[in-house]
Amino acid sequence: MRIDVRAELEAFPWKRAAWTLDKIIAASPFRYDSTPSFYVWLRDNPVTGARAGDWGDYGAADPEYRRGGFVKLLAFLRNETEEETREYLRWKYGDGPVAADAESLTLDLSGVLRLPERKQPLDPRILNEWDREHPYLCLRGISPEIQKEMRVGYDIKSKAITIPWFLPDGSLANVKFRRVSEKTFWYVKGGWPLRELVYGIDAIYRKRAKTAVLVEAEIDAMYVMTAGFPAVAVGGSSFSDEKAELLRKSPIKELRIATDNDEAGERLKAQVIEKMAGYCELYDVGFPGTYKDVNEITDLDELRGYVEAARSVRWYKIPLLSQQVDKSRGTASTYLC
Incomplete structure (x- = not known):
């Protein structure tokens, strides 16, 4: 290969x-x-x-x-x-x-590219090992109450906070480890693929939330939760069909999109609108380009103002026939107004 x-x-x-x-x-x-x-x-x-x-x-x-x-x-x-x-x-x-x-x-990757069998939920008792607090997320503006609700922990051995990802029914699907002193992160062995998960979807079901803010990273989602809004994160800059289906089946009726202020964020926003159009009301959360993401908006009242002033995606055109015709070229179009 x-x-x-x-x-x-x-x-x-x-x-x-x-x-x-x-x-x-x-x-x-x-x-x-x-x-x-x-x-x-x-x-x-x-x-x-x-x-x-x-x-x-x-x-x-x-x-x-x-x-x-x-x-x-x-x-x-x-x-x-x-x-x-x-x-x-x-x-x-x-x-x-x-x-x-x-x-x-x-690049020789022979013998290691088999598709995995369907994953089973992880044993939630593994979270007990990391059930301790660390100031890292508080310094990022995330309240202790939200951290506790989302079962954030800290691993002393690796000096990393632990961020669990759950399935809609609350079963443990994966755990992300993020170093507090560097950008490095990794996931627990045996966890579900991230493309099949949406961070915070369990909280949406628990609260039967009809409105949610969609962001890229888990920290962004917890920050929005601290501001008082239900939130979900896709965990990156791509929006898989599996993620879209999880949101379609959820109680969400109104989705406010607050992706990062960069090219990848704009592409993600277009993907979300394309795949979620017709399933719920869509709103675009705009904020100044001086902020890369919502976590950089240090004033929670300012963040609340941007979320509440989100502009409705009033119309969109998704030419399904064109998408089928152009699939071989890998092109598709989404039009926003």
Whole structure:
């Protein structure tokens, strides 16, 4: 299977990046640092023995993030489990011929790309191990009451807060670990794929909430909850069919969309509107471009004002026939007003 490593990496923003034919050098995506001390090989290097996709971080204090392979890096960039990333790569590169050129690089993932069997809920008792408080989320403006409601914990060993993801019936589906001193995060082994989950959907069912604010990250969702609104998070910048179906079946009748103020956020907003049109009333939460996301709006009253002033998506056009015709080209259109 041939993977175009360069094309996959170019889909994400990099700080202080320098690209060559063989390597990208940039600031580490795993740390709060602007020094270009992180590198990824873009093609196999016979001198060092590195494979395309291998990476290293000279400034990393954590041994787990000093070096690694392409799947681990791409899973972090895509905000998903490594199992999902392997499945994505197999779906994209595993079938059919792939052009062999300077940018199409070999990555050996044989034997590890089997589709997993249907997951069972995790044992909720695993959360007891991390049932302790940490000031990290309070410093991000999230109230202790919301943290307790969403069963946020802290893992002393890895120095990471733990954020559980639940199914609509309250069963435990996955747990996200997020380091309090760095950007690194990972998920508990054996958890459900993130594409099949919506963060906060259990709270929607518990409260029979008719209105909810949709955001990208779990921290954003808990911040909106602190402001007094039910909220859900998709966990990244893509909106899968599985996520859409979870929301369609939920009690939500009015969805207020507050994605990040960047290109990825705009794409996500369009996906949500396209897939949720006709299932509930849709509103666009606008806020100044000086804020990247809702968690940067430090004044809760200001945030409440933006949510309450959300503009209705008054009309939209989703040409289903055109989508079917253009599916081979991977194009579809959504029009907003």
